Amino acid sequence: LAPAYDVVVVGSGYTGLRAALTLARAGRSVAVFDKERPGHGASRRNAGFLGRTLKKAYVDLKATKGEAHATALYRDLAMAYESTLAFIEEEGIECHAVRCGRLVAATSPAHYAGLERELAGMQADLGLPFAMVPRARLREEMATDLYDGGAVIPDLGALHPGLYHHGLMAKALAAGVAILGNCEVTAVEPAAGRFRVATAVGQTRARDVVIATNGYTPGNLPWHARRVIPFVGYMAATEPLPPTLLAKQLPHRRTVIDSNLDIDFFRPAPDSLRLLFGGATANGLQDPAAIAALLHGRLRRALPDLADVKLSHVWTGQCAGTFDMMPHIGCHDGIWHGMGYNFAGVPMGSFFGLRIAQRILGLPEGACAFEAAAFPTLPFYRGNPWFLPLAMRYFAWKDARLARRRPA
Template sequence: MFADDYLEEPYWWSAAPLPAADENTQPVSLGGRADVVIVGGGITGLVAALHLARSGCDVAVLDAQRIGEGAARRNAGFVGRTLKRSVEWLAAKSGRDHAVRVYRELDTALRGVEAFVERERIDCHYQTCGRFIAANSKAHFQALIGELEQTRQAVGFDYSVVEKQDVRTEIASDRYHGGAVIPDLGSIHPGLYHAGLVSKVLEAGVRLHPITNVMGIDRNASGKTVRTSRGDIAARHVVVATNGYTSRDLKWLARRVIPFRGFVIATELLPPETIDKVMPRRRTYLDTRMNIDFIRPAPDSSRILFGGMTGTASPTATPLAGTLRDRLVRILPDLEGVRLSRAWTGHCAGTFDFMPHIGVKDGVNFALGYNFAGIPLGTHFGEKLAARILQRGDMTSAFDVEKFPTAPFFNGSPWFVPLAMRYFDWHDDRIARG
């Protein structure tokens, strides 16, 4: 099952290895102050830091791990504008104008990634490859096309229908009951994207402080004091951009994001013609279940990446690697006998209303709860956070709401996530049965 070069670590780290624990690390004690302290060295934090530093701010980025060790270099590299809440659901909940604003901002975030990559000249294999969404049942197919048509009528996003008999023009599988192609969605090498951001912020003079746990943020007359495992640092502004890695020491925020694990495997090197056979358009692929399976070709080698079993209560990926491989082969039987070169896990984050949020609490700016839209919204929210601190540019966001919901007695422990995933599986099976 495992190739000779098998490792339990993200595939992306081969091209974008993490720095050593002491590389780019500031002195052991933080001390002093900064104009802006950013908690979280992922995409959101580094994009915000870059804009702020180039505008003359002294910026310090703190991260509990090595810079890039979290979700920034662990995710699947899908770039889309998909939410778990549809246009019609949002329209019924908060009005059609708000629903349209949300999806238009998602589109802005999607297009902003490509523009940012081009502007900064970050070599990270960004491409507009399109996405195929595969329907798990006839009922899922009808629901998918209905939702895509509602979205097209509301905001004009294009799609094309793929009938059941034509699925193999997109993916070599007989498991699906049709699907749809969204042509303008993209993919990226998240490791190289984040590594490029690290290089840019260092050039701009940002101070990076890895292996620095934040234990609290206090307000005072002159601004704020961030208490950390390496001493205190004072700042005029503080940003929290930790998503699925939000510490329970940040109690208010930790009670509002639900961390859960995602799992991904990468195959051994395959003949290019095999990938062309099973994924002839070389798009990104996912299905219509709430707890999705997702597939993509690696952008820089002849491998296939597959993810699923999200929310499973396993601290490591290797125990699930065989099951994930078997699921991949059931979808793509031509991969029978394939071996694995990588398996990994990392923290994602959901919210109780299935919506990302950006806002301010007690003078602290935050952007959290990406619900699988981390690359586009992380980039977009990083720019928004910088604009708000600088008080210039477009500071508004449809995701900025007064109420960031939580649940009674929730303290940041995601003990219920496996149960929720089983419920979603039951619900999807119920839909499939009509």
């Protein structure tokens, strides 16, 4: 632990490491601190989906905030996606990054109509491609009769999240970044024009501090903890499948999400003959057997050919939402942050890390549309999301209400 650094980064996920790498290559001394071992969190445990969508639909943002606001956000989303793939290629990070396309499966005819409306609006204003797949043709994409058709977004992608994180960390170390795992940051306080950073192994100082903790934001960072809503995501992997059986489930090897607010998702593993899937977010389960039973039920329902397949692995990870369901980047009291990814963490986390570093370096390209909005919280909220079960029931009610509508 050095007595001082130019920049201290709290959190060793995509955001923290991409920021640290960019800053170190610009000549700054950088230390990254993590409470756990580096990569312990969701950066290695997620599904590895690469997309350019928000929980807030483009057409709804356009209707409420105006076309200029909506297009600025969605252009930055597209830039986050494209720049992440470009970075991986330029750096030679071997992480199975591929533009495999995505199927968004509609959970009702009304969801199908809403999906078509949303994607048509994005195509008209932003030029983004899509193709609707009616129910009668859905088995061309997925071995299921559960959904009422869907939409294919042909240019979206996927990667191996663990290998991406490994490659990113290797690049940061090679650039001279100090990465200190099992070293919790307990306080960040202003001190004589700099910041005093207290950690589990002592104190250091920094000119700039970046908070990149997302779903693992601790209570000792109270301003940030009040603005993110941590929740547990669940994932599982099947045992290795016969190649023909796996190919039948997802013939084009696309990633799949459904159209609900609380999504179920599926993808072929990038490095084995397993199917990876998840869902049932924030159910409050902690027992691995209970989580496995819940997820296996989702698998049987969506892909009945796999009803008797065993699960080889089940795991969880901490994600984070926000009260306005939007990611946020910015600077509060001189401390930079990027967090609240709402299921868009792989491309947005990488992008926010880059943009934060560029802002610290004073570069004009560091401007980001997501920096403009205030980062909301609620009165009396201190980072304990006691209301999550109610929120998930509300999302389920909204999905059911939409499903009951008759499409125009």
